[in-house]
Amino acid sequence: MIVCICRAVSDRQIRAVISEGASSMAEVRAELGTGECCGKCSRQVRELIDQHASTSRGCCGGTDCACA
Numbered sequence: 168m169i170v171c172i173c174r175a176v177s178d179r180q181i182r183a184v185i186s187e188g189a190s191s192m193a194e195v196r197a198e199l200g201t202g203e204c205c206g207k208c209s210r211q212v213r214e215l216i217d218q219h220a221s222t223s224r225g226c227c228g229g230t231d232c233a234c235a
């Protein structure tokens with residue numbers, strides 16, 4: 168699914184960059200150009216970064232769960 172329409176960047180591409188070590192909006196932007204144009208993709212990019220951070224530390228990703 169395309170997340171950044173301006174740069175034609177998909178969620179797969181963003182997840183790949185995050186898996187390779189990008190952990191901030193600036194780092195994803197530097198790699199893929201997300202958020203550089205209209206910025207409408209920024210919230211979804213942030214969610215993907217947060218989701219990876221949650222799952223990589225063994226959390227289910229929920230906001231009200233015991234593991235958060």
Ligand code: FES
Pocket residue numbers: 170171172173174201202203204205206207208209
């Ligand atoms: S949708 Fe990503 S900068 Fe416009």
